[in-house]
Amino acid sequence: MGGHSVEREISLNSGGAVLAALQAKGIDAVGVDVGDDVLEQLIDGSYDRAFIMLHGRGGEDGVMQGALERIGLPYTGSGVLGSALAMDKFRTKAVWQGLGLPTPEAIAINNVEDLENAAALGFPLIIKPGCEGSSIGMNKVENQDQLRQAWEEAKQYDPLVLAERWIVGDEYTTTILQGETLPMIRLETPHLFYDYQAKYSADTTRYHCPCGLEREQETTLQALCQQAFDVVGASGWGRVDLMLDKHSQPWLIEVNTVPGMTDHSLVPMSARAAGIDFEALVVRILATSIQRGRG
Numbered sequence: 001m002g003g004h005s006v007e008r009e010i011s012l013n014s015g016g017a018v019l020a021a022l023q024a025k026g027i028d029a030v031g032v033d034v035g036d037d038v039l040e041q042l043i044d045g046s047y048d049r050a051f052i053m054l055h056g057r058g059g060e061d062g063v064m065q066g067a068l069e070r071i072g073l074p075y076t077g078s079g080v081l082g083s084a085l086a087m088d089k090f091r092t093k094a095v096w097q098g099l100g101l102p103t104p105e106a107i108a109i110n111n112v113e114d115l116e117n118a119a120a121l122g123f124p125l126i127i128k129p130g131c132e133g134s135s136i137g138m139n140k141v142e143n144q145d146q147l148r149q150a151w152e153e154a155k156q157y158d159p160l161v162l163a164e165r166w167i168v169g170d171e172y173t174t175t176i177l178q179g180e181t182l183p184m185i186r187l188e189t190p191h192l193f194y195d196y197q198a199k200y201s202a203d204t205t206r207y208h209c210p211c212g213l214e215r216e217q218e219t220t221l222q223a224l225c226q227q228a229f230d231v232v233g234a235s236g237w238g239r240v241d242l243m244l245d246k247h248s249q250p251w252l253i254e255v256n257t258v259p260g261m262t263d264h265s266l267v268p269m270s271a272r273a274a275g276i277d278f279e280a281l282v283v284r285i286l287a288t289s290i291q292r293g294r295g
Helices: 008-024 038-045 063-071 080-087 089-098 114-119 144-154 196-200 215-231 266-273 278-287
Strands: 106-109 125-129 139-141 161-165 169-177 185-188 206-208 237-245 250-256
Touching (some): 080 250, 089 215, 125 144, 169 266, 237 266
Antiparallel strands (some): 125 161
């Protein structure tokens, strides 16, 4: 947990909750705040496996997964490919589009010249860093001036910035755990979108689980989310976010391969709705490391 990404504090909160749950289940677990010497720490500690609670760069993007592969330490969640691809919002969308899965049209902004191409999508747009989580650096824009300003902000977090067509509708999320889709959650916030404050600090965010959809429709959307998760190479556990517009057309937004596990987090909420308490959820996530283990 921890690490150097802009999501460090969220990671520490998630990691602390997971660590307490593991220990409560009688598992000999140790918290490791990831620094430059993390591999030496892991080798010297003679650990059996790693529970990855790192959010963002260096932990959720395949870097830590590759390092753990190198030292032969089994770990939870997605492997190198799934982690790296899911972290890259633009390339994730390219894979989905190539397979005919519904996702909002988007343009990659690499320089000033690309702003014109982005504007051609039509306003409003959502601007977001290509490889960040927790809605960091995201803004809704209504015109060319706001577009330039939002791009300037977003590129501070990642050189590749995404301009995506704004979808009017309700936001949903689906938790995937060991090949099983858990009950969907509908998110409701007075904010323009489900931003960082709405996720972690606002008391005005409402979480609806059951989500309010007819069972057949929810099952169809869960299957879509499972497909979207699988085709980017994600595995073990994670979360898929999507929008449902006024015509009931679903639009896939992104895959999270190391979702938050704080008291505001969606995965534990969905698990509770499925009859899985937090400690049992943590043990099931830990079990996703077994496939990489030596038995």
